[in-house]
Amino acid sequence: MKKAILSAISLLIFSSPRAKEGLWLPPNLIDRQNDLEVSGLRLPIEKLYNPDGTGLNNAIVLFGSGCTAEVISSKGLLLTNHHCGYGTVQGLSSVKNDYFANGFFAKNNAQEIPCPGLTVTFIRKIENVTDKVLYYLPDTMKNKIRDSIIALRVAAVEKDYEKSTGLDATIKPYYNGNQYWVIVTETYKDIRLVGFPPNGIGKFGGDTDNWMWPRHTGDFSMFRIYAGKDNKPAAYSKDNRPYRAKAYFAINTSGYKEGDFTMVYGFPGYTQEYISSYQLKQVYDITDPIRIQARSIKLDIWKNNMDNSRDLFIKYASKFAHIANGWKKWQGEMWGLTTNNVIDKKRAYENKFQQWANDQPAKPYAGILPAMDLATQAVNDAMRNDEYIKETVLGIELVQQGATLDKMLQCFRSKMPVAQLQDTLKKLCNKGFYKNYDLATDKQVFRALMPLYFSNSTGMPAYYSRTYRGYNKNFAHWANDVYRRSAATGIDKMEALAEGAQAGDSTKILADPAWKLYTAVTEYRTKKIVPLMQRYYNKMNTLNRLYMKGQMEESPRHDFYPDANLTLRLTYGHVKGIDPDGPAGYSYQTTLDGAIAKDNPDIEEFKVPEKLKELYKKKDYGRWGVNGTVPLAFIADNHTSGGNSGSPVLNAKGQLIGTNFDRVWEGTMSDYYFDPSVCRNISIDIRYTLFILQKFGGAGWLLNEMKLVKN
Incomplete structure (x- = not known):
């Protein structure tokens, strides 16, 4: 009887409350094809990841050292979060050019501002090299000796990949060192600021609303990748040209409804789901x-x-x-x-x-x-x-x-x-x-x-x-x-x-x-x-490695995914509202109406810019209006973590519908334990991004280089 009870507890922990979790490695998505399609995917699985340059992995970059961004045009236009670009824009700002107060929107390529020190990194290939790193290494070998052997093998394999590809290669451990994968990357160093809304939009609600739902933050910014004449990475030069992207996201402007399938594709930073x-x-x-x-x-x-x-x-x-x-x-x-x-x-x-x-x-x-x-x-x-x-x-x-x-x-x-x-x-x-x-x-x-x-x-x-x-x-x-x-x-x-x-x-x-x-x-x-x-x-490194391996042997039917380590992952779920304290009537979506209702000129965090209030008063929304307002943000039950900030939120066809920027406060323990009843990711609706870009920022010229589609 005792064993039966314990088995039931294990099943409860590893299945029902954790059913929607997962930070999946792109090359392994083929193994999840059936579950993805049952959940709602309507895109060939090889379009999500392939190493030939045409997969959607080639439209996603590690932005700086800890965020995600996505390519949204053939001319290297990048979309990420306002807070991801915040530190860079601070370095460009002054009391005279106060981009936090006034925002910045380039009116042409010549006005785009160089961002010294900012880089973006593409993931060109990911391969399992566990056999090359761990062959003939017993689990119980002394840690110091084992680690030194692994370090030598990792260096040799990285060198081989760099020689064969002409790109950078880094090997990282997964499953607490039970697997090793090589990541082949290409880093661009000439990045320029294109659009950055003022804090009254991009940081609206400030620290009061941070991690909270409902949310009304227009948390986006835009940059552009520049390259040398050969389209390869190059140091800043006035002669550089916008990066010619083979892969970029089509933007779906038809919206979504509760229950629709969604994916988040990006660089989750850190989780410890399997610790003791x-x-x-x-x-x-x-x-x-x-x-x-x-x-x-x-x-x-x-x-x-x-x-x-x-x-x-x-x-x-x-x-x-x-x-x-x-x-x-x-x-x-x-x-x-x-x-x-x-x-x-x-x-x-x-x-x-x-x-x-x-x-x-x-x-x-x-x-x-x-x-x-x-x-x-x-x-x-x-x-x-x-x-x-x-x-x-x-x-x-x-x-x-x-x-x-x-x-x-x-x-x-x-x-x-x-x-x-x-x-x-x-x-x-x-x-x-x-x-x-x-x-x-x-x-x-x-x-x-x-x-x-x-x-x-x-x-x-x-x-x-x-x-x-x-x-x-x-x-x-x-x-x-x-x-x-x-x-x-x-x-x-x-x-x-x-x-x-x-x-x-x-x-x-x-x-x-x-x-x-x-x-x-x-x-x-x-x-x-x-x-x-x-x-x-x-x-603990040794004990956690053995404990991870033991868990995988003890529960062979459970779908284990590796903890986040700032490498490219895909997670999927559905647009879904939340009632953290019982029935609360929380919607899965917010609109511009809610932002205007929060406006308080006496509180910096809730001060809506005058121009945005004028647009609202006149209902001057252009093509972005829906039912007399503009959709602003939405939530879904995708499993995300720090580093997913700026990640593209995709529909069943792999088209961009939003940009991930936060999690709900009630679910921030998801770095250690994912509960689908309260864990939600928060995203800015792409229609609000484009509304601000065109009607508020006067940068409608950028829409001409995007691929806008409808259902």
Whole structure:
């Protein structure tokens, strides 16, 4: 009877509540053809992925280092999220050219703005090379030896692929190192800004609405890929031409209805669906709560100061959005883990797994879970202390700049000639940091976060406790002195240090309080915490690899997919509304009506631009109007993660109907546990994107290069 109950629990965990989940590797979609077609796919499976250049994989790019974008014209036009382009546009903005307040829409190719440092990467081919990497490697081989052999084999196989294709090749592990796949890529480096709506559209609702549904955010931006005359990647040049795309998405302007089949194709960043209850408890008890606590304090200070200064708002907008995004997500994650009793569900499965493993004496599975239990208990205190260091002390920008001072110190110690020393130090001054830095704001953060560290640390550098006593345990006095004396508080001070540098001037850095704070805490981590954590992670890498393999053997009928690792995946589901707290009448779609209803000129996050209000008042929607309004956003039950921001949302024919930009707050635990009753991805309707582009931005010329279709 007990075994029957445990089997039922396992079936419940691995089937019914997780039926719609999955982040599928494109080459393996052929194995899911039947399920895709039953779900609604009306496109030949080989059109989704093939390595000959015509598959839809060739119309999707990794945008920068953590988002997705899609090619929507034969001339290399890219569509992604507003928040994906936010950091790039911040670097292009100023008080004079305030693209956050006013937006930007090029009226022709000549007006498109180069974006230094921005890249996009195409995935040309993905192949399973597990046999070439893992042949004759026993599962129980010592980890250090096993890893060194794998590293040598990976390097050799990557080199072979690069030689045979003439492209870049990277091999990544999947299923916790039980499989290896090579990814052949092509990266373009001349990317230019084409369209970026103002924050009143692209960031409408701000952090209040972030992760929430209903949603009314026009979260899109447009860029263009430029290439050399041979259509290959090239550094920026005025002679470059728009990239000639063999594959790009047709845009369906007929819309959708609830229940319609959808796909999301992109680069999900990180999931841990198969970890043990012991590791999940660390997330629930340690990392998420500490991050939420520390970032709440920092964000309150930043927001108050940003609200009172437009200049400071521009400086901190991108940083604030980045910090706040995780802060709110982790709160939803904890809510979802609690509501779904995920830790208890994992424990129930682990009991069943342990019984199965005990019956497999010839296999290395019986000791895995007990070893995980012991390993996590042994490291929890160090993990807690480290998390407080990273979120408090190293969350202070001036302390972070101690790293720059430390690099300067190494230059002094290298005994290079004075002229070379001065030139090298100037290059290290980090002007980009100071462009977006405010000393007074950072001092407030210091005064708020240092007490949090002191009250929660179970061990700290002797320099910290000694210095704290030296200021009579007064954090305000300590902050005043640090920010008065440190050279790292301003670019003028840093450049003065560099320009007048002489061989013996290293004493200036050794006496700098920001350098002392940085080096004291990093040395403490290096000696007291990092070795413990590294041993733990090494041990858990082995245990997780074996546990993953064991789960796949224990439940052979379950469709296991590899955890997200910022590689190309396809997920599919259906347009579907949500009632997270019971019947609520939430629709699957929002419209411009809802955005106008939220308009509040006194609150920056909810201030609708005047031009958009005029268009609404006149009902001047052009071809994008539907039933007297414009469809704005919709939700579906596709399994997405961070990195899917900007991903194309496709209909059954593989045509673009929207751009993914968020998840609902109630379902953010999907990185650890996918519950189809509450997990929803949020997308901007392509019709709203085109309405804003044409009627608000006056960039209707771009429609001429798109392939617009109807059902």
